[in-house]
Amino acid sequence: MNLRAASVLVLDDDPDILTAVRLLLKTQVREVTVERRPEALPGLLAARAFDVILLDMNYHSAINTGNEGFFWLRRIKELGSAAAVIMITAYADIDLAVRALKEGAADFVVKPWHNDKLLSTIQDALRPLGGAEAGKAAAVPARAGGAPNLLGSAPTMQQIFRTIEKVAPTDANVLVLGENGTGKDLVAQAVHRASARAAGPFVKVDVGALTPSLFESELFGHKKGAFTDAREDRAGRFEAAQGGTLFLDEIGNLGLAQQAKLLTVLQNRQVTRLGANQPTAVDIRLICATNVPLSELADERRFRKDLLYRINTVELLVPPLRSRPADIAGLARHFAAQYAAKYHRPAPTLSPAALRRLEQYAWPGNVRELQYTIERAVIMADTAELQPEDLHFSQLEPTPAAAAEVADNLTLSAVERNAILRVIEKHGGNITRAAQELGLTRTALYRRLNKHAL
Known part of the structure; x- marks a missing residue:
């Protein structure tokens, strides 16, 4: 279901929370x-x-045990409500998260949250699951025509499009590298x-957010009785992605x-649910992503090389927005229309x-930051x-380059x-032609590229 077609009920005893969520969602x-009163729930559902x-x-x-929330979750x-239930709490207790998911909650969020994360969680809860036991796997309906907002005419982006065309028809594992906000997903x-x-x-699956206690259950699934409160069989994400x-x-x-x-599962192409003895064969195409540079990922103290080789059949490096300024105007117009x-x-x-101001900014938050900047404008x-004064840049990721966002103050x-x-x-x-136009030798241009980390 589309987010805009959804009907949402919010139960919280904090009036400030209710006001904030209502303003966000309306x-x-x-x-x-x-x-504010959970006792009103039966009447509301009726x-x-x-x-x-x-x-x-x-x-x-x-009382911060979460028992009241579990009572109303069961109610x-x-x-008989078919609503997806997202549990909210101000206390980041992982045991509560595990228990809430096992008792049938669609997801779990911690106050205070980021608005875009909350909206994403609600949208994921609305998506149809990949099967009766798919748990909370986010199955995105496939459609032709590529991914939305994956735009760009820069040579680096054109190379990515060509690589996608070559690798997509195969079952090769793909590793997507790039900074936060570049569009790896x-x-x-x-x-x-x-x-x-x-x-x-x-x-x-955001595996970086999975704690050790959640990792196996979420990815590989579990059998009824595998641990306390495991009241039914549940498929993991590998099984949810079957086919x-x-x-x-x-x-x-x-x-x-x-x-x-993870390496064992990828080698054997089989998963064994927690509490089960028989493995289940899985048929999936694996894509991984990280914002960690490949040079750091190759450090065996941080990441197993045998796993890195397994997931890195084909590598796609998504360039930061600052390295393709020619794409900024097109992306800005796209987001403005959207x-x-x-x-x-x-x-x-x-x-x-306004376009000059956008092109002169360093975009430490990449395409995601541009998107939110245009939305606010x-x-x-x-x-x-839109005029330059309509564009306000984020202060969340201060960098030396970000200080040069206004043309008059550029160093x-x-x-x-x-x-x-x-x-x-x-x-x-083409470095040779670029050096000729700039009046530099190739060696001098390479020195400047290194100086500016390009």
């Missing part, structure tokens, strides 16, 4: 209902059907959608013990000065043409860097 979903319920685990400040099931989706497995599920693609995000954050278990449609506003244009702008070094980038882009990455 433009994102069809209907949002908030309630009056209407909800697609998602955000359920607080504690309703008395002196929701007893009342979109690359993974593009590979899946161009493959022979496109009709199968695309199951994404499709399994995308393991942030694999560079896995511990060595988890890496060994958010204008979302917020029911006329699609704005970008003034030449679309919401806050007073005119149909000489930043000017030189941007000039080199523009000329290299102009000549399609």
